[in-house]
Every structure is written in structure tokens, then in C-alpha cells.
Amino acid sequence: MLSFFSYAQTNREVASTYLHKSRQNYNKPKISKLQQAKSLEFIDTLTNAEVARSGSLMHLELENYEKAKKFADRYFLLEKNKSSRKYQDFLTTYSTIEDVLRLKNMLRKSREEKIALEKKRKDSLKSFWFKTYNKFKITADFIQNFDTNGFALYKENEKYGIINDKGFVIVKPNEYEKGTQFDGYFLLQNKAINPTKIFCFNSFKNKGFILSDLADVSPKSTHYRTIMLPRANARLVVYPNSLDKVLIFDMEKEKLVKQNISTTLKKLKEKKIITKYKSNNQIKVKGEWYSYGGSLGDTHILYLPKTNIIYGYLVERGGRILKKSEYPYMGFSYKDRSQVIKNKKTFWIDSFGDKVRRPINESGIYGGKTRVVRTNDGKFHFIQTINGERYLVNNNEKLEDLASFLKKHLKKD
Structure with a gap:
């Protein structure tokens, strides 16, 4: 019993000593803070109401309102004279402490609600961005290099199409089994061998057409046997399968070339x-x-x-x-x-x-400006750098990277 009393007495003395030292070291924040913390370890052993009151006032002065309240609660527990002027005055001080703590709690809750709202808003924006990000993906087995006009062949499920550098599909890859590109022109064949339909696209004019129906230009033919490369002078030579007929197309005028043979023969004669x-x-x-x-x-x-x-x-x-x-x-x-x-x-x-x-x-x-990048799932993104910012592009739409997107939209709010 004596031993317990001695231990309790010692703790009370220690708490009082730390409080006293803390007030002495008020202008030494690091030392004072450590001593305040030590005094709190022994607050439950304080039996002197005046020491508890002093501790509360000291922490109030330091704006340590939570600590001030703990010492104030201890003071009210220890003080026997509830009618004293000092007690009544301290009630006013205590109400101030509680008002400040109540306000701090309201501000804390407001901050937490704001943080939660911002997180919800951020998560919503992220979800929207990732959905849009996936919409900007281009499904293809491969995409050829763009030509000088920004057009390229691409292939999906063994079918060829044509796409431009903004992600706009000129021809969907759902019909043509073979694609060729040369001298600014693209050729798409409905069959890799013996095609019956050929689509020709002029990348300089962003315009295409289907070669004349074989039934109209070579009635005895059932398909094209050999197709030569298109040339920059807008000439395309094709060989249908009927005997040795040769068809020459003008890809600018989108029709068969009509030659003035008599004039040509005259020139050949003159040249011997x-x-x-x-x-x-x-x-x-x-x-x-x-x-x-x-x-x-x-x-x-x-x-x-x-x-x-x-x-x-x-x-x-x-x-x-x-x-x-x-x-x-x-x-x-x-x-x-x-x-x-x-x-x-x-x-x-x-x-x-x-x-x-x-x-x-x-x-x-x-x-x-466009770079073609393969995504982890084997699809493709078209990326452009505009005014120093990185964007995904698809048709006439663009999407900045996630960090820039969040910064822009969260800033608006």
C-alpha cells in the first residue's frame, strides 16, 4: 500500500515538474513540446486542481486546444469549490476551448467532406477518361506507314482498308483481301487472286472510285488476271482474263483511257x-x-x-x-x-x-504529327503533340493524357 502511494505521489510530482519546465521553456518549442507530451502521460495522476488549471491555461495560450481541454476536465474533477470566482471564470475559459474545438471539428469535417467529394469527382473523371481512352483505340492487325498525304493501308482479320493520320477510316477493312500502295495511289482488291472488283484511291485528292465493271469494258472477262502498280502520272494498267486484252485507266478522270491511235502512229513513223x-x-x-x-x-x-x-x-x-x-x-x-x-x-x-x-x-x-503506338492489348493509338501537349486523336476528336485531363477538369471545379 505504501509502495503504491509512493508511486502515485511520484507521478503527480513528475507531471507537475514537466508542466513547470514546459512553461519555463515556452520560447524553446521543441523542448517545450516534449515536456508537454511527458506531462500528458501523467495527467490522470494529477491531484492538484491548480496544477491542472495551469496546464490548461498554458496549452490554451499555445493554442493546443485538445490538450487544454484534457487539463481543464481534470481541473473540474479535482476542484471542490464550485462556487469560487476562479472556478466560474474558468467555466468561461472552458466554453471558449469547447467553441474552438467545435469549430475545428466542423472545419475538419468540412475538409474531409471536400476531400471525399474531390476524390469522388476525380474517380468519376478517371472512369470517363479510361472509357474515352478505349474508344480512341483502333483495332487492326497492322498499320502501314503513312504516305506524304497522311494516308495508310491497314489490315484487320485478313481484310484491308485505308485510314488517315487523324484516325478517320476512309475504307473499312471488311471487304478487300489485298491492298497495294504506290506513287500516291491505293488499290484494294475484293480477292487476293483473280479479283472482280478494284477500288482505287487518290491520296493527293482524298478521293476514290471503283474501276469500271468488267462486264462493261471487257464483256468476255470474268476477273482481273494481273494488276500493275499505279503510277504518279495517274495511269493504271490491268489485264483481264479474256485473251490478251489490256485496259488502261486514267485515275484522275476515273475512266478508261481513250487513245488517239492515228496520232501516235504518225509520231512513231516520223521517229522512224x-x-x-x-x-x-x-x-x-x-x-x-x-x-x-x-x-x-x-x-x-x-x-x-x-x-x-x-x-x-x-x-x-x-x-x-x-x-x-x-x-x-x-x-x-x-x-x-x-x-x-x-x-x-x-x-x-x-x-x-x-x-x-x-x-x-x-x-x-x-x-x-501523328505517331502510331501499339497498345498492350494489341490495338493502336494515334498520338499527336499539339502545343507541347500529348493527345490521342481519332477522327476530329482528341484526348489529352490523364494527368493533363484531371488537371484541366478539376481546376474548373
């Missing part, structure tokens, strides 16, 4: 490329007669006399005849280059008929 020609388009070259089949620019189609069988191609410069057996399919010439396809392989010749390197693809190099 041919020695004679007749009104029925029969021409004489190096002592042999052929049927003239039309111009491919630097080369000319030669048929066996009075037949629809191609013998070969007459080269304008030098007058060589390139036999069909070695040059089965000839394209239209442009800038001294003509495409030849033999056994499904391509090579190129110049205006003399000599093999040369492949020409530069005049589709050009893309210099726009």
Missing part, C-alpha cells in the same frame, strides 16, 4: 520507229507486220496480225521488241521506268528496255 502503218492499225516494224494495241508511254503493245494475242512490246527509244514470253505483263511508264511482272515477280525497265533499279515510290515520306 515504224516503217509503215495502215488505217486498220497494222504497223510494220523491221520488216514484220503487227497489229498496234496502244501506248503504255515509252512502250507500245504489239499483237500478232489480225489476232488478240500479244506478241510483245515495242520500245520507243531504240526500237527493240520485247517478247511477251520474257515480258509477260507491262505497266505504264513514268519517269523512264516501266514495271514488268513475270512469274509473279516484278522487275523494272527503262525506255531502252534495259533492266534498272526500282523507282522511288512517289507516295513520299510522311512529315505529319
